[in-house]
Amino acid sequence: xxxxxxxxxxxxxxxxxxxxxxxxxxxxxxxxxxxxxxxxxxxxxxxxxxxxxxxxxxxxxxxxxxxxxxxxxxxxxxxxxxxxxxxxxxxxxxxxxxxxxxxxxxxxxxxxxxxxxxxxxxxxxxxxxxxxxxxxxxxxxxxxxxxxxxxxxxxxxxxxxxxxxxxxxxxxxxxxxxxxxxxxxxxxxxxxxxxxxxxxxxxxxxxxxxxxxxxxxxxxxxxxxxxxxxxxxxxxxxxxxxxxxxxxxxxxxxxxxxx
Amino acid sequence: xxxxxxxxxxxxxxxxxxxxxxxxxxxxxxxxxxxxxxxxxxxxxxxxxxxxxxxxxxxxxxxxxxxxxxxxxxxxxxxxxxxxxxxxxxxxxxxxxxxxxxxxxxxxxxxxxxxxxxxxxxxxxxxxxxxxxxxxxxxxxxxxxxxxxxxxxxxxxxxxxxxxxxxxxxxxxxxxxxxxxxxxxxxxxxxxxxxxxxxxxxxxxxxxxxxxxxxxxxxxxxxxxxxxxxxxxxxxxxxxxxxxxxxxxxxxxxxxxxx
Numbered sequence: 001x002x003x004x005x006x007x008x009x010x011x012x013x014x015x016x017x018x019x020x021x022x023x024x025x026x027x028x029x030x031x032x033x034x035x036x037x038x039x040x041x042x043x044x045x046x047x048x049x050x051x052x053x054x055x056x057x058x059x060x061x062x063x064x065x066x067x068x069x070x071x072x073x074x075x076x077x078x079x080x081x082x083x084x085x086x087x088x089x090x091x092x093x094x095x096x097x098x099x100x101x102x103x104x105x106x107x108x109x110x111x112x113x114x115x116x117x118x119x120x121x122x123x124x125x126x127x128x129x130x131x132x133x134x135x136x137x138x139x140x141x142x143x144x145x146x147x148x149x150x151x152x153x154x155x156x157x158x159x160x161x162x163x164x165x166x167x168x169x170x171x172x173x174x175x176x177x178x179x180x181x182x183x184x185x186x187x188x189x190x191x192x193x194x195x196x197x198x199x200x201x202x203x204x205x206x207x208x209x210x211x212x213x214x215x216x217x218x219x220x221x222x223x224x225x226x227x228x229x230x231x232x233x234x235x236x237x238x239x240x241x242x243x244x245x246x247x248x249x250x251x252x253x254x255x256x257x258x259x
Numbered sequence: 260x261x262x263x264x265x266x267x268x269x270x271x272x273x274x275x276x277x278x279x280x281x282x283x284x285x286x287x288x289x290x291x292x293x294x295x296x297x298x299x300x301x302x303x304x305x306x307x308x309x310x311x312x313x314x315x316x317x318x319x320x321x322x323x324x325x326x327x328x329x330x331x332x333x334x335x336x337x338x339x340x341x342x343x344x345x346x347x348x349x350x351x352x353x354x355x356x357x358x359x360x361x362x363x364x365x366x367x368x369x370x371x372x373x374x375x376x377x378x379x380x381x382x383x384x385x386x387x388x389x390x391x392x393x394x395x396x397x398x399x400x401x402x403x404x405x406x407x408x409x410x411x412x413x414x415x416x417x418x419x420x421x422x423x424x425x426x427x428x429x430x431x432x433x434x435x436x437x438x439x440x441x442x443x444x445x446x447x448x449x450x451x452x453x454x455x456x457x458x459x460x461x462x463x464x465x466x467x468x469x470x471x472x473x474x475x476x477x478x479x480x481x482x483x484x485x486x487x488x489x490x491x492x493x494x495x496x497x498x499x500x501x502x503x504x505x506x507x508x509x510x511x512x513x514x515x516x517x518x
Binding site: 208 | 269328370371372375415419427436438444445451452453460461462469471475486499507508511
């Protein structure tokens with residue numbers, strides 16, 4: 001398949017490399033920033049452009065991986081080429097593209113990417129949506145060429161997934177940071193917490209979080225909770241956060257619906 | 260070394276197995292619950308007792324791994340044997356044992372244990388404290404026989420570590436659960452989030468959380484934050500949690516002290 005990458009951020013970088021490794025041809029990489037485009041293009045053997053007027057029409061699909069606010073304007077500019085067009089955004093619905101083209105789809109990788117860390121793309125869940133059955137089938141096959149975890153996900157479902165990902169990824173990472181800041185005050189290295197953080201994530205790879213919850217709140221250990229709140233005196237935001245999260249855990253019901 | 264386990268919970272189970280695998284002899288396992296004592300004792304080739312009057316004095320160390328509230332009473336009963344005595348509690352200081360014996364120490368494994376999941380004990384950080392230099396040295400050597408990560412940690416430091424572990428383990432696990440509940444309403448399986456959860460934890464194994472933070476809050480993407488808050492309408496606790504965590508991320512300063 002001939003693929004044109006619109007964008008050169010974390011998602012474009014990882015998805016571009018995955019496509020290239022799977023034997024697809026990356027025709028061009030577009031980025032407003034010439035240097036970013038050039039860097040990614042160099043790595044995946046593509047041409048770099050920083051002006052959409054220089055788009056090569058000899059391509060099969062435009063993969064739009066730019067900030068959510070920029071998607072519509074780019075879709076409008078690319079629509080005249082009448083190629084398959086997808087975006088990679090969790091928070092943007094299909095209609096944003098459908099406003100400009102019938103060849104619309106979504107290709108949303110549910111993973112957190114950093115440019116400095118490799119990811120095994122075959123394990124990345126790819127959430128696919130197509131404007132019609134034919135497009136959905138085409139995108140599913142393209143997705144399966146780079147991932148073993150391909151799912152048909154509607155725009156409504158994707159919106160929920162994107163929110164859930166904030167709770168499952170962005171917020172836990174922030175809590176790791178809070179833990180590090182607490183340790184720093186006692187001159188304790190963050191590395192002491194790393195095995196605990198990893199094990200916490202590994203536990204839920206086979207089991208459900210409600211079945212492996214540990215800590216003072218799930219034990220209703222009020223004495224320890226009070227001692228912790230005492231330690232957080234002087235940091236009202238952290239105290240409030242501790243209270244709110246502990247209350248949530250206390251109310252956790254391991255019989256809740258899950259799948 | 261001859262070791263007597265007081266308690267048969269998750270910590271006693273994993274630490275007991277690690278000692279046994281390292282060639283130590285587990286003399287007895289005590290638990291108020293006869294069945295729990297018998298089960299663990301069977302696995303590690305020890306005698307089970309459910310009455311402290313049946314303690315075998317032919318041992319080198321009592322490892323007290325019971326609920327925090329029960330430590331003092333047990334220490335009082337074991338003190339007359341004049342053996343080395345340690346507890347495994349993150350939230351309990353050394354003085355709780357020192358009130359009853361000079362041979363006091365702490366042997367705190369900083370990990371989350373479940374009876375149903377094996378742990379590579381050599382990577383578990385063991386936090387050691389001794390009533391004096393000799394005891395600290397003795398406990399450090401014992402710890403090194405089962406773990407590659409042994410640290411000298413004071414009672415004050417351990418108190419902070421225990422609090423930090425709640426932020427780095429118990430709270431993230433609860434947020435995984437929240438994410439699962441959000442998905443369930445849209446009939447999306449939790450398994451879609453598992454690679455994301457694992458990658459989030461793996462990222463901070465080499466890097467610091469502040470350097471790999473992603474998501475709408477760190478991008479100051481107010482539009483997405485507002486959309487997420489809208490989706491959480493009707494769930495005031497989750498809305499408040501989302502607000503509080505996002506505010507924390509927005510205030511994150513990647514130049515903060517860290518080590």
